[in-house]
Amino acid sequence: MEGILGISSNKVATTFSASSEADSLLKFKSSLDDQSNALANWNSGSPCIGDQANWIGVLCMKGSVWGLQLENRGLEGEIDVDSLAGLPSLRTLSFMNNSFNGPMPEIKKLGALKSVFLSYNRFSGEIPADSFEGMSYLKKLHLAGNQFEGAIPSSLTQLPRLLELRLEGNQFTGQIPAFAQHNLLLLDVSNNELDGPIPASLANMNSSSFSGNEGLCGAPLSPCTAAPASSDKKGSSSFTAILIYAIVASVLFLMALVLLIFCLRRRNQTSQSIEAPPPSNLQKKASFKEEGHVRHGSPDNSSSGKKAENFKLSFVREDREKFDLQDLLKASAEILGSGCFGSSYKAALFSGSAMVVKRFRQMNNVGREEFQEHMRRLGRLRHPNLLPLVAYYYRKEEKLLVSDYVENGSLAVYLHSNHARGKPALDWPTRLKVVKGVAKGLTYLYNELPSLIAPHGHLKSSNVLLATTLEPLLTDYGLIPVINQENAQDLMVAYKSPEYLQNKRITKKTDVWSLGILILEILTGKFPANFLQQGQQGSDQDDLATWVRLVAGEADQWPAEVFDKEMRAKSESEGEMLKLLKIGLRCCEGDVEKRWDMKEVVQKIEEVREKDNDEDFYSSYAGESDVRSSRGLSDEINFSIPI
Structure with a gap:
């Protein structure tokens, strides 16, 4: 009787907890301005059953709500933190790319949070200094692209576990x-x-992390000027020196201004030069400086023409419309996103075509000749599953890579944001088509770039674009030779592999590991947390493969819950889906010697079919212990998706 009562009381407690969490979420929903009805299925029932979420944007673990991922859903209003306090297991919030406004939410009331992503909303005002006091578990805080002002809160410096802090694109002062x-x-x-x-x-941080703040100085930026002496005598002499310097500088400035006016008048008398246009949309958005780019109409201007030549785009394809840097800078620009390496912009040319300009700052250790030779090498690549490089621009401090604009966007968007866009999920035949196309593209890279240890090196779902036919196009490939080594180790996917984390090396099978993680992401619909970690602090427990092995290891048979439920609901091919899943796990083998090589992986992928027709499939794989490990599962996943 006591055992029966115990079980009964546990069920009652679980039901009460689910009901309480549902009430808290409904209270939170009522505080929002959800004009697009993005949270339509937040109505009744339990938000979680085990690890499965019944409500959109809810992340579940063991029957409790541990995360809210409400990105790109057109939500407005102020965030009601008090209603979220009724979720005791809540660990991560992601409300990026909405229209929330008002002051910084009082998230310190949710002291157990580990990740908070509020970037690209309309939050404004000063953030009180003590806003993050007591949040000892907080690891990741993203507040970029809002309208915050005032001082950076001092309580941020007291967070012992803080790993990532993104405050760019605000109005912080001091x-x-x-x-x-x-x-x-x-x-x-x-x-x-x-x-x-x-x-x-912070001296070891990348200099781009501090750009756009004219008043900052010191490593990794330019050194600060020496402070004035403390004594009155030295202070007086310093003031005198500054005054004299200011007078001399003013005189020189006036002389330069007169000379400039004279030169401009002379230039206006000729028709052989073109006045530089004002800063364009792209220049403003990218803070990009041409540094003297001038187009000349006369071949006689040899020295100026040579200078202008240095600022021309270098085309690596002859089958594309020709344009120059000036055309790009004058084009209307749209920020597509910020990824590991920098920002991407869509530039609409006057001819009507659209290009993507990727701005890199992690290549400044590469010499001009070395960079140009490698770009020409990439420009010679031709394959239906590669997004071709069209042109590039070299400058010591940064580089631009230009490619065609792909309207459909990335595979990551289709896998993780289709709900927000009101579009159906990818079905099984399409996902299989994507995997096969990616495999073909990788095979081509391996054949054409044999000298590279990892011919792609940065394979992930956001670097797989989908053409109008949903044929995959690989991008950001072949960049390891031109990325600064210290940046490559921090940012590129290849350096998240088990062999690098364990032995500080990558191998010819590293891209195979990346392909395996991508396959698991495509089949499960879950985003691989380890790809989002900066630096080299990842672990096996952050690996998507570990989660799949854990779920499989807890069941006598492979549970259907491993697969993305929206794909599974429209397919009767779980046998073939399981076959591809097992291929993905073999690609993710931590021991490089046991991991399949690329040729074997591609051969196995080609054998996978859209429909089941092998009745003995499950029994043929029975007893495979190499894919049923009992390793643990990370309790935190970063759900922001870089572009």
């Missing part, structure tokens, strides 16, 4: 506080209004 966290992997405060010296603890 100095950067001293961050003492030794495990801080990513900090981005670019495009604010900050000034003063950069704290020494």
Whole structure:
């Protein structure tokens, strides 16, 4: 009787908990302005059953809500933190790319949060200094692209587990506080209004993390000027020197201005030169400087013509419309997103065609000749599953790569954001088509770039674009030779592989591991958390393959819940789906010696069919212990998707 009562009380407690969480979510929903009705199925029943979510945007674990992923859903209003306090297992919030407004939500009331993603909304005002006090579990905080102002909250420096902090694209002022966290992997405060010296603890960060703040100085930017002497005598002499310097500078400026006016008048008398246009949309959005790019109409201007030649786009394809950097800079521009390497922009040319311009700042250690030779090498590649490089632009500090614009966007969007876009999920035949196309593209890269250890090196769903026919197009391939080594180790997918985390090396099978993770992502619909980690702190427990093995290892048979439910609901081919899943796991084998090579993987993938016709499939795989490991599962997944 006592055992029966125990079980009964547990069920009652579980039911009560689910009901309480449902009430909290419904209260939260009522505070939102959901004009697009994105949360239509938040109405009745339990939001979670085990690890399965019944409500859109809800992330579940063991029957409780541990995350909300409500990105790109057109939500407005202010976030009601008090209603979310009724979710005791809540660990991650992602409300990116909505229209939430008002001040910074009081998220410190949710002290157990590990990840908070509020980027690209309309939050504004100052953030109180103590806004993050007591959030000792917080690892990732993204507030980019809002309208926050005032000082950066000092309580951020007291978060012991902080790994990522993104504050770029706001209006923060004052100095950067001293961050003492030794495990801080990513900090981005670019495009604010900050000034003063950069704290020494941040000197090893990438310089692009501080760009767009004219008042900042110190490593990794230019050194700060020396402070004035403390004594009155030295202070007086310093003031005198500054005054004299200012007078001399003013005189020189006036002389230069007169000379400039004279030169402009002379130039207006001729028709052999063209006046440089004002900053364009792309220049403003990308903060890109031409540094003297001038087009000349006369071949006699040899020195100026040579200078202009240095700022021309270099085309690697002859079958594309020719344009120059000036055409791109004058074009209307749209920010497509910011990824590991930098930002991507869609530039609409006057001819009507659209190009994508990717801006790289992690190639500044590459010499001009080396860079040009490698770009020409990539430009010679021709394959239906590769997005071709069209042109490039070289400058010491940064590089531009130009390619065709693909309207459909990336595979990551189709896998993880189709609900928000109101589009149906990819069915099984389409996902199989994508996997086969990716495999063919990788095979071609392996054949054409045999000298590269990892011919792709950065394979992930956001780097697979889908053509109008949903044929996959690989992008960002072959970049390892031109990316600074320290940046490559921090950012590129190849350096998240088990062999690099364990032995600090990548191999010819590293791209196979990336392909395996991609296959699992396509079949499960889950985003691989380890690809989102900056630096080299990943672990097996963050691996999507580990989650699949864990779920499979807890069941006598492979559970159907492993597969994306929307794909599974429209397919009667679980045998073939399972076959591809097992191929993905063999690609993710941590021991490189046991991992299949690319040729074997592609051969196995080609054998997978759209429909089941092998009745003995399950029995033929019975007892495979190599894919049923009992390793643990990470309790946190970063759900923001870089472009």
